[in-house]
Amino acid sequence: MSSEEPSTRRRVILKLSGEALRETGSRDNISPEIVDRIANEVKEAMKTGEVELGIVVGGGNFWRGASASARGMDRATADYVGMLATVMNSLALQGALEHKGVPCVVQSAIEMKNVAETFIRRKAAKQLDDGKVVIFAAGTGSPFFSTDTTAALRASEMGAHQVLKATMVDGVYDSDPKKNADAKRFDRVSFQECISRQFKVMDSTAFSLCMDNKIPIVIFDLGKHGNVTEAILGADVGTVVDSQG
Numbered sequence: 709m710s711s712e713e714p715s716t717r718r719r720v721i722l723k724l725s726g727e728a729l730r731e732t733g734s735r736d737n738i739s740p741e742i743v744d745r746i747a748n749e750v751k752e753a754m755k756t757g758e759v760e761l762g763i764v765v766g767g768g769n770f771w772r773g774a775s776a777s778a779r780g781m782d783r784a785t786a787d788y789v790g791m792l793a794t795v796m797n798s799l800a801l802q803g804a805l806e807h808k809g810v811p812c813v814v815q816s817a818i819e820m821k822n823v824a825e826t827f828i829r830r831k832a833a834k835q836l837d838d839g840k841v842v843i844f845a846a847g848t849g850s851p852f853f854s855t856d857t858t859a860a861l862r863a864s865e866m867g868a869h870q871v872l873k874a875t876m877v878d879g880v881y882d883s884d885p886k887k888n889a890d891a892k893r894f895d896r897v898s899f900q901e902c903i904s905r906q907f908k909v910m911d912s913t914a915f916s917l918c919m920d921n922k923i924p925i926v927i928f929d930l931g932k933h934g935n936v937t938e939a940i941l942g943a944d945v946g947t948v949v950d951s952q953g
């Protein structure tokens with residue numbers, strides 16, 4: 709089946725922020741225990757045979773291009789460093805998934821033949837068809853983008869039904885819930901509102917791409933055990949961002 713044809717199974721792209729792989733307060737950028745927990749949750753979902761899963765991992769636990777650029781580094785160079793950081797996270801996740809017997813491949817947008825396949829859209833679509841978890845590493849392969857945008861892009865290319873953004877909050881709020889006790893949480897909100905009110909939970913390029921390609925986004929709390937499995941299987945675990953809102 710080509711990626712243009714609708715899949716009979718639910719096909720989703722899970723976005724994990726790099727920061728989520730780090731234990732709070734730890735000096736280690738990647739916590740093997742956290743990676744193991746996420747891999748367990750992915751395994752639970754894949755066991756059902758009901759889902760095709762792509763994963764985009766960020767790199768913020770190691771490096772963010774914009775922060776390095778604000779401190780004087782050339783932005784494009786800093787962004788390439790950031791993209792390489794996502795490859796380390798992707799390999800860690802792949803290792804944990806394979807250890808649990810979950811078939812898994814890493815496709816990198818920057819060629820790195822010794823550690824990952826090079827991203828080829830049709831190949832990735834076939835691997836998803838075949839029930840493999842495909843981890844999309846090295847972002848879009850271009851500087852000035854984010855891994856949120858990568859998730860939206862890969863979801864569009866792969867004909868995914870949803871983008872699942874696992875993050876540190878349990879949904880979209882109208883202001884920062886950590887700073888404002890009266891912050892209002894949305895069960896459902898439109899792309900337009902997220903973009904016009906500049907909600908920071910995801911970047912505007914990612915929202916726009918999903919809006920244009922009619923791919924709903926679910927924003928949910930990675931910290932709650934079981935949420936990753938539930939989100940992959942389509943349960944109501946967070947705020948839905950879509951055209952209706």
Ligand code: UDP
Pocket residue numbers: 724725726727765766767768769771772773774786787788789790791793794846847848849850851852853854855856858
């Ligand atoms: N990045 C990039 N192009 C992309 C994706 C990522 O240049 O298509 C770089 C950018 O510097 C970014 C870093 O990789 O800051 C890590 O990604 P991101 O900040 O999205 O990671 P997260 O915040 O999700 O951990």
